[in-house]
Amino acid sequence: MKLIDKLITTDVLVVGGGGAGLRAAIGAAEMGVSTILISKGPVARSGASPLAGADLTLDGRSLHELGFPGDPRDTKDKFFNDIVTQGFYLNDQRLVELYVEDAPKRVKELLDWGLKVSSAEERAIFTSGESITNALLKRAREVGVETMDDVMLIDILTCSGRVSGALCLDIMNGDLIVFKSKAIVLATGGWHKAYSPNAGSRELSGDGIAAAYRAEAELANMEFVTFICNAIYWPLKWQGLIFPYLLHLLVGGKLVNSKGEEILSKYDPTIVKFGTSMEWNKSFISIATMLEVLEGKGAPHGGVYYEIGDITWEEFESRVTKRYPNWRYKGIDFSEFGEMLRDGGSIEVGPAAEYFEGGIVVNEKMETTIQGLYAAGECTSSLFGANRVAAATTEMLVEGAIAGESAAQYAKKVGMPEIDERQVEKLGEKVLSPLKRKDGIKPAELRKRIQKMAHAKLGPVRTREGIEELLRFIDVVKEKELPKLYVSSESRKYNKEWVEAIELENIIQIIELSAKSALMRTESRGVHYRLDHPYTDNDNWLKEIVVKRVNNGVNVVTRPVKATKLPLPCGVIPYWEMMKMMMKMHSDIGGHH
Amino acid sequence: MQQKEINVKVFRFNPTIDKEPHYKVYKVPLMEGMSVLDVLDYIYENIDGSIAYYDHAACRHGICGGCMLIVNGKPCLACQTPVSGDITIEPINPKRVIRDLVCAKG
Numbered sequence: 001m002k003l004i005d006k007l008i009t010t011d012v013l014v015v016g017g018g019g020a021g022l023r024a025a026i027g028a029a030e031m032g033v034s035t036i037l038i039s040k041g042p043v044a045r046s047g048a049s050p051l052a053g054a055d056l057t058l059d060g061r062s063l064h065e066l067g068f069p070g071d072p073r074d075t076k077d078k079f080f081n082d083i084v085t086q087g088f089y090l091n092d093q094r095l096v097e098l099y100v101e102d103a104p105k106r107v108k109e110l111l112d113w114g115l116k117v118s119s120a121e122e123r124a125i126f127t128s129g130e131s132i133t134n135a136l137l138k139r140a141r142e143v144g145v146e147t148m149d150d151v152m153l154i155d156i157l158t159c160s161g162r163v164s165g166a167l168c169l170d171i172m173n174g175d176l177i178v179f180k181s182k183a184i185v186l187a188t189g190g191w192h193k194a195y196s197p198n199a200g201s202r203e204l205s206g207d208g209i210a211a212a213y214r215a216e217a218e219l220a221n222m223e224f225v226t227f228i229c230n231a232i233y234w235p236l237k238w239q240g241l242i243f244p245y246l247l248h249l250l251v252g253g254k255l256v257n258s259k260g261e262e263i264l265s266k267y268d269p270t271i272v273k274f275g276t277s278m279e280w281n282k283s284f285i286s287i288a289t290m291l292e293v294l295e296g297k298g299a300p301h302g303g304v305y306y307e308i309g310d311i312t313w314e315e316f317e318s319r320v321t322k323r324y325p326n327w328r329y330k331g332i333d334f335s336e337f338g339e340m341l342r343d344g345g346s347i348e349v350g351p352a353a354e355y356f357e358g359g360i361v362v363n364e365k366m367e368t369t370i371q372g373l374y375a376a377g378e379c380t381s382s383l384f385g386a387n388r389v390a391a392a393t394t395e396m397l398v399e400g401a402i403a404g405e406s407a408a409q410y411a412k413k414v415g416m417p418e419i420d421e422r423q424v425e426k427l428g429e430k431v432l433s434p435l436k437r438k439d440g441i442k443p444a445e446l447r448k449r450i451q452k453m454a455h456a457k458l459g460p461v462r463t464r465e466g467i468e469e470l471l472r473f474i475d476v477v478k479e480k481e482l483p484k485l486y487v488s489s490e491s492r493k494y495n496k497e498w499v500e501a502i503e504l505e506n507i508i509q510i511i512e513l514s515a516k517s518a519l520m521r522t523e524s525r526g527v528h529y530r531l532d533h534p535y536t537d538n539d540n541w542l543k544e545i546v547v548k549r550v551n552n553g554v555n556v557v558t559r560p561v562k563a564t565k566l567p568l569p570c571g572v573i574p575y576w577e578m579m580k581m582m583m584k585m586h587s588d589i590g591g592h593h
Numbered sequence: 594m595q596q597k598e599i600n601v602k603v604f605r606f607n608p609t610i611d612k613e614p615h616y617k618v619y620k621v622p623l624m625e626g627m628s629v630l631d632v633l634d635y636i637y638e639n640i641d642g643s644i645a646y647y648d649h650a651a652c653r654h655g656i657c658g659g660c661m662l663i664v665n666g667k668p669c670l671a672c673q674t675p676v677s678g679d680i681t682i683e684p685i686n687p688k689r690v691i692r693d694l695v696c697a698k699g
Binding site for chain 1: 607609610624625626627628630631637638641642643644645646647648649650651652653654655656657658659670672673675691692693695697698
């Protein structure tokens with residue numbers, strides 16, 4: 001293979017250096033198969049996992065039995081029902097059962113592997129994302145997982161309808177690497193980079209989801225995007241950071257528009273109660289914020305203002321520093337942020353893309369629709385339905401463990417596949433093409449235009465006109481701009497523009513799939529809010545929208561929700577009423593989830 | 594109000610082509626609350642797309658360590674270092690430069 005610099009053989013290849021990838025790699029290696037994990041950034045320090053706040057959710061009784069102050073009145077059934085109603089019943093209930101059932105086992109082993117816990121409440125333990133990934137990385141090393149940093153997935157290789165490996169790029173030296181493997185676990189997280197601002201780290205461009213789509217795996221629920229509310233919009237250096245989100249949820253504060261009006265008090269008190277004290281806040285406050293902006297009452301950078309509210313500065317600061325000593329959150333010194341809020345000051349905040357409910361279709365074994373291809377964590381679909389409230393950190397552990405074990409079992413049964421060299425050459429030529437162009441369109445310039453359009457038209461508030469405009473824009477980009485992407489330097493060594501050019505192919509593909517799904521879903525459900533269809537249509541839309549590549553086009557179909565335990569509701573209900581109903585169905589177990 | 598412009602002196606070196614490292618100076622408009630990483634982003638997006646600095650997986654939370662650089666002679670994380678005037682940016686380990694400000698790990 002003339003374009004290939006390196007060939008590496010392994011039984012199982014895990015793609016993703018966050019929690020889902022690490023847990024999958026542990027699961028595979030524990031079964032005794034050779035396992036390599038590639039991470040686009042530093043392993044255990046990239047992806048969304050280390051950025052998580054973080055908490056792990058599990059039912060209160062199991063938490064209590066683990067020796068924490070969990071609520072012993074809680075049951076797995078109550079937790080199950082809460083996840084499904086929070087998901088507006090769009091969840092694949094088989095996956096919710098797995099989540100609820102396996103969560104205590106995954107938390108227990110993580111504690112055995114050295115997880116540091118800072119506090120616990122009714123249904124969650126609080127730790128940090130770094131502590132989770134540290135514990136996982138240590139365990140992964142113990143069981144013999146080999147890890148490679150700064151290696152990016154380009155495409156999945158297939159031969160005779162099954163996975164045969166992957167084409168990857170070593171970002172540091174520019175080498176093209178072919179991994180020959182029996183099975184692949186995709187754990188590549190979300191596609192945050194399609195949006196600005198976003199709450200992810202910079203490498204999250206949906207590489208695994210886009211590669212799975214190109215390999216003709218099914219994707220579902222692509223229209224559902226959670227925007228975390230109250231992320232910082234300005235100043236620039238903190239853009240997308242979620243510190244005020246945490247303060248508003250855990251400490252307090254007030255949101256006002258540019259007219260000085262408080263923005264939440266006009267909503268139903270039940271919605272405000274749940275929508276400010278639990279992770280329901282993400283959908284509720286993000287939509288409420290965008291509605292202010294659409295009414296012309298937004299702040300200069302398209303958000304609203306966060307203030308400390310009706311509480312003295314001394315009280316506010318004491319509450320903040322109790323949780324975040326010296327105003328320190330992760331590696332960031334936020335004392336200047338405190339100064340900005342003091343004496344009636346404010347900071348501009350708003351919705352930022354944070355979590356993607358949709359993704360690669362998996363079954364209970366985390367098998368995708370391609371033989372030998374598995375997926376885990378945020379890049380998968382359907383666990384949380386239309387709205388995630390329970391923790392994604394638990395999702396990554398539960399799904400990662402299953403995916404790793406399933407992939408290893410499969411790898412033990414089959415022989416090493418052959419690599420289709422023509423497929424590799426074709427993909428290699430395509431990936432090298434931006435390096436050969438001398439002029440055209442710069443990746444960063446195109447990326448910024450895409451992010452702006454996605455935020456405006458595929459954000460927390462959507463309309464038919466807006467989505468159609470976005471789809472027309474995507475058509476032009478695909479036809480006229482992507483083929484003209486060029487890079488300023490021909491060097492293959494750490495070439496940022498080259499990496500971005502590759503990512504943009506993925507981003508634009510995924511936005512198209514998401515926009516087509518969002519256009520088709522003529523209702524509002526969970527985090528998908530259509531201003532022109534402001535009701536939840538349980539009679540026609542308790543269905544998943546499934547997309548699959550067919551030749552060069554998209555095949556879009558709908559499929560009924562997989563309801564194994566909880567019967568589905570009926571009727572067409574105004575969106576805010578439906579949200580209130582779902583909130584009120586919450587069990588008697590409290591906590592921030 | 595006229596926006597303040599700063600001079601940003603950046604270490605450039607492509608070991609496969611260049612015999613010696615050199616410095617290039619860029620003029621960048623200073624925005625409120627800019628970090629060193631924001632300054633590099635500005636150069637990359639608006640002036641010179643060939644500049645290499647480790648940001649493809651930047652966490653921007655001061656935890657990944659990827660953006661560790663020497664700024665005005667001192668080691669720091671680009672994402673957590675505020676900028677208020679002229680700066681010089683150099684790689685953390687000039688002997689292990691892959692390209693410009695990006696160094697081999699380990």
